[in-house]
Amino acid sequence: xxxxxxxEGPVTLSEEAFLTxxxxxxxxxxxxxxxxxxYPGEGLQLLLKATKADDKGSNKGFEATYRKETTSFHLEKGxxxxxxxxxxxxxxxxxxxxxxxxxxxxxxxxxVIA
Amino acid sequence: DSGVTQxxxxxxxxxxxxxxxxxxxxxxxxxxxxxxxxxxxGLQFLIQYYNxxxxxxxxxLERFSAQQFPDLHSELNLSSLxxxxxxxxxxxxxxxxxAGLYEQYFGxxxxxxxx
Numbered sequence: 001x002x003x004x005x006x007x008e009g010p011v012t013l014s015e016e017a018f019l020t021x022x023x024x025x026x027x028x029x030x031x032x033x034x035x036x037x038x039y040p041g042e043g044l045q046l047l048l049k050a051t052k053a054d055d056k057g058s059n060k061g062f063e064a065t066y067r068k069e070t071t072s073f074h075l076e077k078g079x080x081x082x083x084x085x086x087x088x089x090x091x092x093x094x095x096x097x098x099x100x101x102x103x104x105x106x107x108x109x110x111x112v113i114a
Numbered sequence: 115d116s117g118v119t120q121x122x123x124x125x126x127x128x129x130x131x132x133x134x135x136x137x138x139x140x141x142x143x144x145x146x147x148x149x150x151x152x153x154x155x156g157l158q159f160l161i162q163y164y165n166x167x168x169x170x171x172x173x174x175l176e177r178f179s180a181q182q183f184p185d186l187h188s189e190l191n192l193s194s195l196x197x198x199x200x201x202x203x204x205x206x207x208x209x210x211x212x213a214g215l216y217e218q219y220f221g222x223x224x225x226x227x228x229x
Contacts, residue, residue: 036220043116043204043220089157101147101170102218104157 002027006090006105013112019077021108023064023090026071031092033057033066033073034102038087047075047088080112117141118221120205126227132193135224139186139207145169146188147208147218148180152201163188164210195228202226 007022025031032051036044048057053068062077073090090105117140127133139146148160150173159172163182174180177195182188192199202225206218 034217043118043222044206045116045220046217049217101159101162101172102149103159106156 002031002092002094002103004090004092004103004105006088006108008106008108009087010109010111013080013110015082015112015114016079017112019075019080019084019110021075021088021090021110023073023075023105024071025073025090025092027092027094029094031094033064034091034093035062035064035073035075036089036091036104038089038107040086044089080110082112082114085110085112116219116221118205118207118219120203120221120224122224123222124225124227126229127195128229129195129197131195131228132191133195133226135190135192135203135205135226137188137190137205137207137221139188139205140219143207143209143219144186145208145210146182146186147206148174148188148190149204149206150201151204151223152198155201157204160190192226197228200226200228 003026034049035047037047048059050057050066056065064075087107087109089107091102119138121136144165147162151157160174161180162170166182180190202223204223205221208218209216
C-alpha cells in the first residue's frame with residue numbers, strides 16, 4: 001500500500017539554525033509529493049510540492065527534492081525563524097498532482113526558540 | 115484564508131448522538147475531501163466527492179456518511195458517536211479529480227468532542 005514515514009518530533013531549534021525533517025515514502029505507481037504546514041489553531045497549508053523525480057519544490061526558504069532512488073522527500077531550511085514554529089506534514093498523492101486523496105505522515109512538531 | 119469554509123468550528127456532544135459537519139469548497143472547485151485528524155491515528159482520508167458523486171473512499175466507518183449537494187457544498191454525518199470519534203475533521207477542495215496539477219486547499223476544521 002501507500003504510506004509516508006517522517007521523523008518523530010518534537011524538534012526544538014534555536015533561531016537561525018538549519019532544519020531537516022526526514023520523510024520517506026512507499027507508493028504504488030508514481031506519486032506526487034507534498035509538504036503541508038499546520039500553524040496552531042489553523043488548517044493545513046500547502047508549503048511545497050514536487051511531481052516528478054529530481055524536482056525541487058521550494059517556498060518561503062523551505063526546500064525539498066523528490067528522490068526516487070531513495071524514496072525520500074526531506075524538508076530543509078537554512079535558517080529557521082520563530083514564526084516557523086508549526087507542525088509539518090509530508091504527504092503523497094498517487095496521481096500526478098493533488099487531485100486524489102492524500103496519504104499523510106504523522107507530522108513533526110517544530111518549535112523555534114529565540 | 116484558503117477559501118474553504120467549515121461549520122461549526124467546535125462541536126461538543128454525547129455518546130450515541132448524531133452530528134452533521136458542513137463544508138463549502140472554494141469557488142469553482144468540484145472535488146471535496148474529508149479527513150480526520152486524531153492523536154492516535156494522525157491525518158486520515160475518509161471520503162472524496164467530485165461534482166456530486168462519490169469518487170474515493172478511505173478509512174470511513176459505516177456509522178459515517180457524506181454527500182455533496184448540487185451547489186457543491188458537502189456534509190459529513192457522524193452517527194452513534196463514540197468517545198473515539200473525538201477528533202479534528204478537515205474538509206479540503208480541489209478543482210478536479212484524477213490526474214492533474216491541482217492542489218488541495220484545506221478548511222480550518224471542525225473540532226468534535228464526544229463526552
